[in-house]
Amino acid sequence: MKITRFPDVFCGFRVMRVLALGLATVAAMPLPSRAEPSHALAMFGKPVLADNAAFLPYANPEAPKGGTIRFAEPGSFDSLKPWVLKGSPAWSVGVHVAEPLMLRSLDEPFTLYCLLCETVETNHQRSWVAFTLRPEARFSDGSPVTVEDVIWSFRTLGTEGHPRYAGAWAKVSSITRTGERSLRIEFSEPDRELPLLMGLRPVLKKAQWQGKDFAASSLEVPVGSGPYVVDRVDPGRSISYRRNPDYWGRDLPLTRGMYNFDGIRYDYFADSNAMFEAFKAGAVDVWRELGxxxxxxxxxxxxxxxxxxxxxxxPHRRPSGIMGLAMNTRSPLFADWRVRQAMILAFNHRFINQTLTGGIDPRISSYFANSELAMRPGPPDPAEAALLAPFAAEVPPGTFEGYALPEGSDRLLDRASLREAVRLLAEAGWTVQEGVLKNAEGAPFAPEIVLNQSGSAMRAGSEVQQIVDIYVEALRPLGIQPRVTVLDSAQYVERTNRFAFDMAWYERGLSLSPGNEQALYWGSASADQQGSRNWMGVRSAAVDAMIGRAVNAETEAEHVAAIRALDRLLTTGRYVIPVSYSPVSRIAHAAWLRYPAQPTAYGDWPGFLPDLWWSEQAGTQDPAQRPSSSPSSG
Structure with a gap:
């Protein structure tokens, strides 16, 4: 669930900057930047909250402190460093222990408020950003959070950390200390989202990691500035956190009503069935129901x-995101869009959805469905068409004409769609020979589908297996006999990190302000970058251009047009066979747990649970009455 999603942009900034530099030279003095220090920064428009806001409007400032909340996680972990590619980390360390310079609002598309920083400052072009740290900011060991910690963290994450940090760092031309508590970051290319991305980078303690191999996985307990510290670790089985009573930010208006539990515990289980049984038995306090x-x-x-x-x-108002079976275009089997369309046609979602879920939830129709960012039916509107026009010769069929997923049939086999699939496969050079789909050289079409036995953030492993089983049966009339490989969590991560699959179960949540993270998900530069989220291997100049236009949009209207065009390209690219999504989050939980009544735009999103929740029994609960773990964990 990372969950964080942000934009990439390219407009006329280079020209503007050159003109500005030219005028400065003529005048023999720099032009005023007109930048002013602020308490917040929004991607578009102005932040909703003033600098004197008493608390976040969706938080409960009267929430009591105390109690312990327990979660279940699938699989296991062997590292406490979620900031690097190696190992299978406990992702919760990055959420509870480390902090960024700024905190994201859950009720605005993309607005950040100063947390570790006291002020943020940038110019109109957003060619630089400056931060001034709060003098009271401290790590959990009592040492101050310094400019050196920030600079070291940003540089190290960008060069040795997980690939998700590399893209933004590549656009940084310099990062320098400008005062005892201040620093400035200059950017090498236009990208209006970069100041916000820098505000979201985690700040680590330089003294702890300097001189060590930062890229290596490790069970060393990180020292952070966040509201929690690691309490106990049973590698692969459980990790517990306790609230730091000396947390430096406990009295900030920004954190009022947040971080209410004294303890947070995550127990790891072999699969989703064991997790659910533990919840039913009272060993787990929260269960996100996906069915x-x-x-x-x-x-x-x-x-x-x-x-x-x-x-x-x-409830929430965020995009559906994309979820389903991703087809790896690096594999010769899926390089041709006609083959991918045939595989989509063979997937009878109507029957599968009715059989497994009663047809309650709608199908994902595009990557940004359920939002204003989604492509509209039929041809693109004029603004989108203008953005796509330079790429007319290379975009997938349906981009300009309109594209929709097949309606499907109430029966297992959608025969009309299968006939169209046979035609497309034949055009692509695949025909049925002796009951098996083969190419001209006689090689069979037998893709390997890899699945995680522990399931995923959005689907239980058993449900994914059922979906694939039905799909495999529907592929048989086409002469396709896939190999289904079920892996444990560690093997699944390792295989997908290096794109060693033909098809895999894929999930990607998307925000209301998509930006630079889109390049990591489906930008050309990430196609061969191991550990990226571009599992499909998307390489498209048009996709890259739309991401660029989105991150450099100066108005919300420009941003929406770019994302709708991007959505159109991804959907017509036929990279994923999408399933259904839920327009609400379904959470079963212990009755003594409470959360704020006011819904936010993002709903159940990072920063909501457990950050805004509290225990009604805080201070009165007897821990001895509640089991701490389940015998089926591990």
């Missing part, structure tokens, strides 16, 4: 009927 039918029909176990567990639905 609409299960939510409606399978919550009659004793904890629910007795009132110890309640069901909550959390």
């Amino acid at each position: 609409a039918v299960k939510w409606a029909t399978e919550y009659s176990f004793p904890a629910v009927t007795s009132g110890r567990v309640v069901k909550s639905e959390i």
Whole structure:
């Protein structure tokens, strides 16, 4: 669930900067930047909250402190460093222990408010950003958060950290200290999102990691400035955090009503079935239900009927994102769009959705469905068409004409779609020979589908397996016999990090302000970058250009047009066979857990649970009455 998503942009900034430099030379003095220090920074427009806001409007400033909340996680972990590629890290370390310079609002598309920093400053072109640190900011060991820590963290993450940090860092021309508590970052190319991305980089303690191999995985407990510290670690099985009573930011208006639990615990389980059984038994306090039918029909176990567990639905206004089977275009099997379209046609979502979920949830129609950022039916509107026009000769069919997923059939086999699939496969050089789909050289079409036995953030492993089983049966009339390989979590991460698959279950949540992260998901530069989210191997000049236009848009209208055009390119690229999504988040939880009544734009999103929740029994709960773990964990 990373969850964070942000934009990439390219406009006339170079020309503007050259003109500015020219005028400065003529005048023999620099032009005024007109930049002013601020408490916040928004991607578009102005921040909603003033600098004297008493608390975040969606937080409960009266929430009591205390209690422990327990979560279940699939698989295992062997590292406490979620900032590097190596190892299988406990991702929660990055959420609870480390902090960025700024905090993201959950009720605005992309606005950041100063956290570790006291002020942020940038110019109109956003060619640089400057931060001044709060004098009271401290790491959990009591040492101050310094400019040197920030500079070292940004440089090290950009050069030795996970590839997700490399793209933005490549656009940094310099990072320098400008005062005892201040620094300035200059950018080498136009990208209006970069100041915000720098505000979201985690700040680590330089003294802890300097001189060590930062890129290596490690179980060394990180020292951070966040509200929690690591309490206990049982590698691969559990990790616990305790609230730091000396947390430097505990009295900030920005954090009022947040970080309310004294303890947070994550237990790891072999699969989703074991996780759910632990929840039913009371060993886990929260369960995110991914199945609409299960939510409606399978919550009659004793904890629910007795009132110890309640069901909550959390609304949101964020995009659907993309979820389903990704086709790896690096594989010769899926290099041709006609083959990918044939595979989409063979996937009878209507039947699968009705069989497994009762047809309750809608299908993902495009990457940004459920939002204003989604492509519209039919041809693109004039603004989108103008952006796409330079690439008319190379974009996938359907980009300009309009594209929609097949309607499907109520029966297992959608025969009309299968006939069209046979035609497309034949055009691409694949025909059925002796009952097997083969190419002209006689090589069979037998893609390997890799799955994670532990499931995923959005689908239980058993449900994914059921979806694939039905799909495999529907492929048989085409002469296709896929190999389905089920891997444990560590093997799955290793295989997908190096793109060693033909098809794989893929999920990507998307924000209301997509930007630079889009390049990591499907930009050409990330196609061969191991560890990137570009599992499909997208290489498209048009996609790259739309990402660029999005991150350099100066108005919301320009940004929306660029993202709709991007959505159109990704959808017509036929890279993923999409399934359904839920327009609400379904969370079953212990009855003593509470959350703010005011919904936010992002709903159940990083920063919501457990950050804004609290215990109704805080200070009165007897830990001895609650089991700390389940015998089936691990």
